[in-house]
Amino acid sequence: MTPTPIVRFRNVTKRYGDTSAVDRMNFDVYPGEFLTLLGPSGCGKTTILRLIAGLDEADVGDIFIDGKRVNGLPPNRRDVNTVFQNYALFPHMSVAENVGFGLKMKGLPPSTITSRVGAALSMVKLDELARRRVRALSGGQQQRVAVARAIVNEPLVLLLDEPFSALDYKLRKQMQLELKRLHRRLGITFLFVTHDQNEAISMSDRIIVMNDGRIEQIGTPRQIYESPDNMFVAEFVGEINTLDGVVTAAEQTTLTARVEDAEFPMTNRRGFQPGQRVKVLLRPEDLFVSQLQDEAPGPHLTGTVEDQIYKGTTVDVFIRLASGTTVCATQFFNEDAEDISYRVNESVHVTWIRGWEVVLPDD
Amino acid sequence: MRRRPAKIARILYLVTIYGFLYLPIAVLILYSFNDTRYSSNWQGFTLKWYTALGDNRMLLDSLGNSLLVALLSSTIATAIGTLAAVAFQRYRFPGRKLLYGLLFVVMMSPDIVMGISLLMFFILVRLEPGFLTLVLSHITFCLPFVAVTIHARIADFDPNVIEAARDLGASEYQAFRHVILPMLLPAVVSGWLLSFTLSLDDVIVSFFVTGPTFEILPLKIYSMVRLGVKPEVNALSTVLFAITLMTVFVSHLLVKEKRS
Ligand SMILES: Nc1ncnc2c1ncn2[C@@H]1O[C@H](COP(=O)(O)OP(=O)(O)OP(=O)(O)O)[C@@H](O)[C@H]1O
Ligand SMILES: [Mg+2]
Numbered sequence: 001m002t003p004t005p006i007v008r009f010r011n012v013t014k015r016y017g018d019t020s021a022v023d024r025m026n027f028d029v030y031p032g033e034f035l036t037l038l039g040p041s042g043c044g045k046t047t048i049l050r051l052i053a054g055l056d057e058a059d060v061g062d063i064f065i066d067g068k069r070v071n072g073l074p075p076n077r078r079d080v081n082t083v084f085q086n087y088a089l090f091p092h093m094s095v096a097e098n099v100g101f102g103l104k105m106k107g108l109p110p111s112t113i114t115s116r117v118g119a120a121l122s123m124v125k126l127d128e129l130a131r132r133r134v135r136a137l138s139g140g141q142q143q144r145v146a147v148a149r150a151i152v153n154e155p156l157v158l159l160l161d162e163p164f165s166a167l168d169y170k171l172r173k174q175m176q177l178e179l180k181r182l183h184r185r186l187g188i189t190f191l192f193v194t195h196d197q198n199e200a201i202s203m204s205d206r207i208i209v210m211n212d213g214r215i216e217q218i219g220t221p222r223q224i225y226e227s228p229d230n231m232f233v234a235e236f237v238g239e240i241n242t243l244d245g246v247v248t249a250a251e252q253t254t255l256t257a258r259v260e261d262a263e264f265p266m267t268n269r270r271g272f273q274p275g276q277r278v279k280v281l282l283r284p285e286d287l288f289v290s291q292l293q294d295e296a297p298g299p300h301l302t303g304t305v306e307d308q309i310y311k312g313t314t315v316d317v318f319i320r321l322a323s324g325t326t327v328c329a330t331q332f333f334n335e336d337a338e339d340i341s342y343r344v345n346e347s348v349h350v351t352w353i354r355g356w357e358v359v360l361p362d363d
Numbered sequence: 364m365r366r367r368p369a370k371i372a373r374i375l376y377l378v379t380i381y382g383f384l385y386l387p388i389a390v391l392i393l394y395s396f397n398d399t400r401y402s403s404n405w406q407g408f409t410l411k412w413y414t415a416l417g418d419n420r421m422l423l424d425s426l427g428n429s430l431l432v433a434l435l436s437s438t439i440a441t442a443i444g445t446l447a448a449v450a451f452q453r454y455r456f457p458g459r460k461l462l463y464g465l466l467f468v469v470m471m472s473p474d475i476v477m478g479i480s481l482l483m484f485f486i487l488v489r490l491e492p493g494f495l496t497l498v499l500s501h502i503t504f505c506l507p508f509v510a511v512t513i514h515a516r517i518a519d520f521d522p523n524v525i526e527a528a529r530d531l532g533a534s535e536y537q538a539f540r541h542v543i544l545p546m547l548l549p550a551v552v553s554g555w556l557l558s559f560t561l562s563l564d565d566v567i568v569s570f571f572v573t574g575p576t577f578e579i580l581p582l583k584i585y586s587m588v589r590l591g592v593k594p595e596v597n598a599l600s601t602v603l604f605a606i607t608l609m610t611v612f613v614s615h616l617l618v619k620e621k622r623s
Contacts, residue, residue, distance in 0.1 A: 055526050075529040076537075082530045088523035092545045101541070102531035153531065 004067060006031045006156055006189050007052060012061035014047055021047040023213035024061070029157065029191055034183050036192045038200040039210035040236070045193040046085070047213075049159045052191070054078045066156055076105070081150035085161040087142045089134040095145050096121070096130040102153040120152035123182065140171045151182070157189045164199070176203055197237045201225060209233045227269075227358060234281050234358065241287070241327040243280040244362065247272045257359070260321050264299045267355045277362040286356045287329035289317055289342070290349045300351040303327070305342040317342060319350055388604060395597035412598040419595060422583060426599075429563055429580035432494070436501035437558030443502070444509025445551055449543060451510075452517045453525070463514075466507040477504060478571030485572060492574035500572045501565065505558035512557065516550035517543070553614040560610050564603070 005028035014022040021044045029035050037045045050056040051063060054075035063070050070078055081102070090098050096117050103113045121127050124144035129137065134145060143163060150158055163179070164172045180203055183190050194200050200207050201221040209216045209224060209232070216236075217229040228234035231242075245257040245264075255268040259280055272278060290297055303319040306326060317329045329350060342348060398409035416422060451463055469477075481500045482492075490496050524546075528538040544551075566581045573579060580603075584596055 053526075053530050055530065074534075075526070076532045076534055080530075082527070084523045084527060086521065086523060088521060088527040090524060090528070090542055090546075101528070101533075105532040105534075105537055105541075149527075149531065 003030055005029055005064070006066055007191070008062075008064040009048075010062045010064070012051065012058045012063060014044075014051060014056060015059050020213045022051065022058075025213075025215060027208060027215060027218060029189060031189055032187055033205045034180075034190045034192065034203060036194060036200040036204040036207045037210060038194060038197060038207050038237075039216075041195055043210045044213040045195075045210065046161055049082060049161050049191065049193060052078075052157070053080055053082050053159060055082075079155055080157045080159055081153050081155040082159040083146045083150050083161065083163050085163070085165065087146040089142055089145055089149070091133075091135055093134065094130070095126065095132050095134060095137070098134055098145055099148045099152050101149065106153075116152055117148075120148040123151070123185075124148045124178075139166055140175065143167065143175060147179070147182070151186060151188065155188065157191055160190060160192045162193050162195070164194075172199075179203070201237070209236060211236075228281070228360075231279065231360060234360070239284050239328065241282045241284065243282070243321075243325065243327070244323075245278045245280045245359075247274050247276045247278060250274050255359075260301050260323055260325075262299050262301060264357075265354055266357055266359055268359075270359070270361070272359065272361070279360045279362050281358040281360065282327070282352055282356070284316065284328045284330040285314075285332075286352050287327065288351050288353075289319065289329050289331060290351075291342070292347050292349065294349070297349055297351045300349040301327075302347065302349060305344055305346045305348055307344065308342060315341070317348075319348060321350075391597055392601045392604070395594065395601045397594065400594060412594040416595045416598045416602075421578075422580075422595065422599060425578045425580045425583040428494075428577060432497050432501060432579060433559050433562040436498045436562050437505055437555050439498075440502045440505035440558045441509050441551060441555040444506050444554060445513050445544075445547065447506075447510045448513035448517055449539065449547075451514055452520075466510055469504070470507040470511065474504075474565075474567035478568040481568065482571040492572055493577040496572045496574075497569060497577065497579065500568050501558075501562040504565070504568060505561055508557050508561065509554035512554040513547060513550045516547055520546065549617040553617050556610045556614045560607055563606075 007029035009025050009027050012022055012025045013020055023044075025048070037048060039045055047056065051058055052065070054070065054073055054077075058071065065078060065080065090101065093101070099120055100113045100117045103116060108116075117130070118127070121130055124147055126141065126144050126148065129141065134142060137145065143166075146163070147160075160179075164175050167175060176199060179190075192200075192203065201224070204221055206218065206220055207224050208218050211232050217224060217233045219227075224233060224237055228237065234240050234242075243259050245259040247255050247257050248263060249256040250268055250272050253268050255266050255272050256263050257266055257278060257280065258264075264280075266280070288297070301321055303321040305317060306320045307318040309316040309318075311330075313333060315331045315333075317331055318326055319329060320326050327350065393405075394403075395412055396408050396410070397406055398411070399406040451459060478500075481496075481503065485492060485496050485499075490499075520543075525538055525542060528542040529535075533541060564581055566585060569579055569582055570585075573582065580599075584599065587593060587596055
């Protein structure tokens with residue numbers, strides 16, 4: 001039994017002129033989850049948040065919040081709050097006034113406002129700055145004010161539009177951790193937007209990968225990363241090697257495919273038929289490289305080392321295969337292989353553990 | 364050393380321009396303290412023209428009338444202009460650009476055209492020329508200045524800030540009252556001050572639309588100087604100049620505040 005969704009998109013389309021920013025979208029957001037919209041710039045992520053917040057209206061389709069259809073309902077009557085991409089703090093107010101704004105609009109008594117604002121500020125570790133003007137804050141502090149200003153209202157859903165895009169790398173990592181902690185503590189549903197796949201994978205319960213106003217895949221970070229549904233998802237989320245192949249034999253759950261003149265047994269997850277052209281996708285960390293004098297590792301590819309890049313805990317080895325395709329293999333340092341350096345132009349074997357490959361139709 | 368002549372030329376240039384601009388006003392101020400009625404020679408310092416001004420009921424009445432008209436028309440023009448500017452920014456409606464452009468037409472159109480057309484309009488709707496027609500006319504020519512001043516400010520706003528207010532539960536009115544208006548305040552005040560000075564010293568439009576029962580200061584002065592400039596007028600002009608100076612100063616401060 002899945003719980004009733006807290007936000008529901010039913011066939012929603014939003015057009016700007018000729019382009020559809022959101023194109024016939026269907027998805028559900030479940031209570032308490034951390035759901036991330038992931039996609040390249042301009043794919044419609046902000047538009048989705050604006051439709052939920054009521055800042056824009058859908059041209060077609062229905063949006064439900066907590067079971068109620070909200071089409072036409074103004075933003076002030078929707079129980080969701082937004083953390084804007086550029087924070088959008090009120091420049092003429094202090095930190096505390098910014099955070100208390102929503103409660104003041106609800107007409108709560110000043111004493112209640114003061115105590116709830118205090119609690120929200122301490123949750124984002126800004127107690128000392130309550131009386132500051134927001135202009136006199138650093139980017140990271142403004143970010144916290146924006147979060148506090150939204151969560152103080154205890155919305156059903158918190159909408160976060162690329163909240164960390166303006167922060168430097170270190171602060172970004174720190175804020176990601178804090179936000180995740182906040183999510184656990186509050187139990188509020190988070191709908192988070194990012195175009196950074198690492199951020200999406202490390203923070204989310206589920207991810208919606210979008211492209212051009214449409215959904216490419218919905219799934220857990222692990223599903224998205226390990227079994228992408230299509231080439232777009234595979235290539236957008238993380239590094240991946242793509243090899244051309246042809247199915248030479250197929251059973252219910254297994255198949256054999258020829259890749260670069262070698263026959264590989266693979267898992268058949270999509271009912272492939274013999275003769276079908278396929279794309280075989282492999283993450284760099286799933287490829288094993290071995291030197292020619294080592295024991296031949298079963299079915300394998302052969303190639304020559306083009307280049308290698310030392311990454312601290314790993315080494316990326318770039319290998320040119322016979323067909324001219326270059327693949328990247330990430331090798332880990334461990335006790336057995338303390339020295340994993342190769343000579344340029346050295347011939348090597350490349351292989352992987354059966355079942356770790358992703359096979360997609362070639363079309 | 365070669366640069367010295369250039370420097371002297373530059374200073375001379377500045378002195379000439381500023382002399383040309385401010386010498387007449389300086390002379391006027393000086394003469395308002397000159398102890399003679401007819402001579403243009405300096406006869407010693409006096410404040411008697413200011414005292415005489417204080418005793419001149421007719422002049423003071425017209426000053427009072429002028430201030431009343433300026434106060435009323437600039438306040439009303441500011442209120443309407445603010446709402447118009449917000450509407451131009453916040454809402455998309457057919458003819459928006461055209462209407463906005465028309466503001467500039469009113470702003471640039473010659474006073475004399477404005478005066479005559481307003482007069483014809485008041486005759487058409489049978490309005491008695493006097494206080495009411497003056498206020499209406501002054502609102503008309505102040506309005507575009509206010510709307511444009513405030514619109515320039517609101518166009519600089521981050522639209523997300525207003526949307527954030529709505530998102531946090533503010534109705535359209537609450538967003539205006541608690542976010543838009545406070546953020547616009549410097550522009551609203553400087554728009555008001557601008558209207559106030561425009562209204563206070565308008566001669567041409569007022570000449571067409573006022574009646575014999577309601578006399579305002581610029582017109583009163585105008586009729587007085589036709590019989591020769593009296594020292595009281597110098598004194599009065601000095602007072603007006605001081606008021607203008609203060610207005611400019613205050614609005615400059617406000618503009619500076621909004622930039623920081
Ligand atoms: N107000 C608007 N008027 C016209 N087109 C718009 C408007 N807002 C968005 N669009 C278009 O809709 C599409 C989706 O925009 P949206 O802002 O949702 O993208 P996004 O995924 O948030 O991108 P980013 O990661 O760059 O923020 C884009 O092609 C954009 O140009
Ligand atoms: Mg966006």
